[in-house]
Amino acid sequence: MRSDTIDTFLWNLAARVPAPGGGATAGLHLAQAAALLGMVARYTEGERYAEHADTVVSVRNRADELRVVGIGLAEADASAFDAVAQAYKLPRDSDEATEARSRAITEALVEAGRIPARVIRAAEQVLDLAEQLRPVGNPNVISDVAAAADAARAAASTARINVEINLVGIRDQLARIELGEALAGVDDLLIRADKVTAEVREQIQR
Numbered sequence: 001m002r003s004d005t006i007d008t009f010l011w012n013l014a015a016r017v018p019a020p021g022g023g024a025t026a027g028l029h030l031a032q033a034a035a036l037l038g039m040v041a042r043y044t045e046g047e048r049y050a051e052h053a054d055t056v057v058s059v060r061n062r063a064d065e066l067r068v069v070g071i072g073l074a075e076a077d078a079s080a081f082d083a084v085a086q087a088y089k090l091p092r093d094s095d096e097a098t099e100a101r102s103r104a105i106t107e108a109l110v111e112a113g114r115i116p117a118r119v120i121r122a123a124e125q126v127l128d129l130a131e132q133l134r135p136v137g138n139p140n141v142i143s144d145v146a147a148a149a150d151a152a153r154a155a156a157s158t159a160r161i162n163v164e165i166n167l168v169g170i171r172d173q174l175a176r177i178e179l180g181e182a183l184a185g186v187d188d189l190l191i192r193a194d195k196v197t198a199e200v201r202e203q204i205q206r
Helices: 006-014 022-043 047-088 095-133 143-168 173-182 186-204
Strands: none
Touching (some): 022 047, 022 095, 047 095, 095 143
């Protein structure tokens, strides 16, 4: 996926195939959010911002790492959903085959749910960076901090619905608890993202 052109990816996204889908877009929302923060951090360097250098360098380095994480999760989600689709194609022409198919579906759904759960956790980290950078970032590109917060919001919200749709088919209670816990803080995360955007809008209107 990372070597695709944007046009190729969007054609694949629009195609009648199991993946890529919404889960992959959540990973890309995450990657874009991190990339935007990396860009703002690089514009917030030099003598004018020397007093904030430690914060800016820390944000830049972590944003670069999370950009790679986001792309990796987008690719992992596409692979995981392919595995779900293959599990549903398994034969059920005997009791043993039906049981094996059911196990394979559950295992694939659990793994497919874990990936967007990781997107949620990473989106929270991206939002942490946006909150750090917003007060000190170069005002000429401060709107991109809001864009990053909105992209992180989209990543978390999209990932949440993907966890929820996978939970529908999972009967394993331990797996349901594990994935359910990943959803607990999403509403707060969305509120925090909206707050960053509101603060940026207020800043640019002064």
